[in-house]
Amino acid sequence: MRIYKLPVSFSGESFFLLSPKESRYLVSVLRFPEGKTFSGRDASGTPWLLTLQKVGASYGLRCTPATEDDATENAADAMPLYTGFLPAIHLFPCLLKGKKLEGVIRQACEMGVRRITPVHSAHCVASFVDDEKRNAGKIQRFEAQVREAVQQSGSRIITEVTPAIPFSDIPTAWGSSGPGLFFHQGQNDALSFGQRIALIRNHVLAGAPLAIVIGPEGGLSPEECALLEASGFHGVLLKTNILRAETAAIYAIAAAQSLLLEA
Known part of the structure; x- marks a missing residue:
């Protein structure tokens, strides 16, 4: 995973509680530790900086608005992201x-x-x-x-x-x-x-x-x-x-x- 796509239910809140399925994906599949910060995008394509946080038995994301530079710097792998123009x-x-x-x-x-x-x-x-x-x-x-x-x-x-x-x-x-x-x-x-x-x-x-x-x-x-x-x-x-x-x-x-x- 390079960029995490936030679920459609995300509406810009500063803290978003993950479903059990999404928690398992980030914690068990990708093996992200608590406190891991990575890039995400909402349904409109807006970039966010996301920090994984444990809440009781569940996990959530602390969400901060980000710039495109932030998204590139905090991609989940080291490969550079393309930031140039793409035709619509x-x-x-x-x-x-x-x-x-x-x-x-x-x-x-x-x-x-x-x-x-x-x-x-x-x-x-x-x-x-x-x-x-x-x-x-x-x-x-x-x-x-x-x-x-x-x-x-x-x-x-x-x-x-x-x-x-x-x-x-x-x-x-x-x-x-x-x-x-x-x-x-x-x-x-x-x-x-x-x-x-x-x-x-x-x-x-x-x-x-x-x-x-x-x-x-x-x-x-x-x-x-x-x-x-x-x-x-x-x-x-x-x-x-x-x-x-x-x-x-x-x-x-x-x-x-x-x-x-x-x-």
């Missing part, structure tokens, strides 16, 4: 079968993606169930992946995972927030990925968010591509081997970040 990427991954989507969420969170909205498209193998109780359970599992990723990577961005939406709702969900790209093997855009990024680079570096849509195992349908194009999204062909949907998502994020930050 909003990922729209189509639903994947099994636990593949959870893996995408965990890795995207490690890379500093701001928001993830799963999407049900025409060729999704995984089913979309509009059931509030079941969807709430999925969001809880996704949030567990976010927490694990934040604590492992030390990311200062607490990725937001929103409930899944139908593909047709992407234009409404995104609106005119910023540029949007979709990655699809059948897309023959005249511009390369690098050329397209070059056109939007200044816009994104100035703070505009970037939407990235990734198709499912079965790919996007022609109608879905047309919908995105009509909504201002630009199609990009990844000039590489045919990738699994979960691989394409991470490849696209990494390539976008590199092209935006290193050009």
Whole structure:
């Protein structure tokens, strides 16, 4: 663990009593001694300095507001934390079968993606169930992946995972927030990925968010591509081997970040 993600029930108090599960994690798994001071972040990404304190048979955290420098200096391991600019990427991954989507969420969170909205498209193998109780359970599992990723990577961005939406709702969900790209093997855009990024680079570096849509195992349908194009999204062909949907998502994020930050 590099940065401890405070539970969502934390609301800025100076002393926070830990649940038995959280106490066991810090004391038995990480073997933190009483009095250990380390960095943490709340649900909004705000940094805190935390000191482990025993209270009877339980444990709590003495919480002090911190700066980003404090968070870096008090990371739980010696590796330096990245404190530079990261583009505000909003990922729209189509639903994947099994636990593949959870893996995408965990890795995207490690890379500093701001928001993830799963999407049900025409060729999704995984089913979309509009059931509030079941969807709430999925969001809880996704949030567990976010927490694990934040604590492992030390990311200062607490990725937001929103409930899944139908593909047709992407234009409404995104609106005119910023540029949007979709990655699809059948897309023959005249511009390369690098050329397209070059056109939007200044816009994104100035703070505009970037939407990235990734198709499912079965790919996007022609109608879905047309919908995105009509909504201002630009199609990009990844000039590489045919990738699994979960691989394409991470490849696209990494390539976008590199092209935006290193050009």
